[in-house]
Amino acid sequence: MHETVIASSLLKIILEEANKQNKALLVDEIHLKIGLLNCIEPQTVQGCFEILAENTPAAKAKMIIERMPLQGFCKNCQKHVEIHKRQFHCPNCMSSDVDWQGGNEMQITSINVHEQEE
Numbered sequence: 001m002h003e004t005v006i007a008s009s010l011l012k013i014i015l016e017e018a019n020k021q022n023k024a025l026l027v028d029e030i031h032l033k034i035g036l037l038n039c040i041e042p043q044t045v046q047g048c049f050e051i052l053a054e055n056t057p058a059a060k061a062k063m064i065i066e067r068m069p070l071q072g073f074c075k076n077c078q079k080h081v082e083i084h085k086r087q088f089h090c091p092n093c094m095s096s097d098v099d100w101q102g103g104n105e106m107q108i109t110s111i112n113v114h115e116q117e118e
Contacts, residue, residue, distance in 0.1 A: 032045075048061045072098040
């Protein structure tokens with residue numbers, strides 16, 4: 001289950017970012033973008049993160065995950081296209097002669113925190 005390793009790495013990055021300000025910060029939300037071809041199951045990452053984040057400043061953080069579409073260029077109709085499902089043909093002309101680019105990305109786009117009250 002590689003989602004556990006990913007969730008652990010995410011937690012490490014998030015806690016490092018939250019601690020950079022030398023304040024007691026609590027993490028409210030984490031926004032992620034995951035590419036369409038990335039073999040990561042969002043609900044599994046979320047569940048693993050929740051377990052690993054227990055008793056940390058990210059324990060109550062809400063994870064919001066957005067799937068990024070796959071971008072490509074269709075050689076047949078000469079258009080830039082994107083798909084949101086794993087159906088690898090041009091959505092305009094149905095050609096399979098498409099140069100697909102990316103799809104394996106995973107980005108933390110934002111981390112929302114608030115200062116812990118003493």
